[in-house]
Amino acid sequence: MTRAWTDAMGDREMEGRMMSTKGEMTRAQAVAAVGESAVDEVESKGCDFTGRVQCDGDSRVEFSASVRCEDREGYHVTLIAYYYQDQADLDGVDDLGNLEFDVEGYDVV
Secondary structure, eight states, rough: OOOOEEOHHHHHESSSOOOSSSSOHHHHHHHHHHHHHHHHHHHHSOEEEEEOOOOOSSOOOEEEEEEEEETTTTTTEEEEEEEEEHHHHHHTTTTTGGGOOOOOOEEEE
C-alpha cells in the first residue's frame, strides 16, 4: 500500500510508502507540548540505536535520544527524538559521528 501525506504542521512529506517510523509529532508540536528548552535539550543529546526492526521493507535504521521533562500541565514525561539512517550509509562509515542526523519526529510519553 502506498500513499503520500503531509503531517498536520506541513513539515514533512512521505511519498510511496506507509510510515512505520515513530515520532509522529513535529518540532512545533513538541514545543507546544513540553516547551522549547526541552526540545533544544533532546536535540543536543547524542542519539543511539533503538534496536527496533522495520518489518515493512523499510531498510532505514532507527536511532533516538530522550530527555525527562515536564509537559505544559506539569506531568513528568519523556520527550523522544527519532532519527533514521539508510543502512547503506551506515555500512559505508567507520564512525557514526561522520553522519548527519536530522530529527524526523518526536514523541512525548
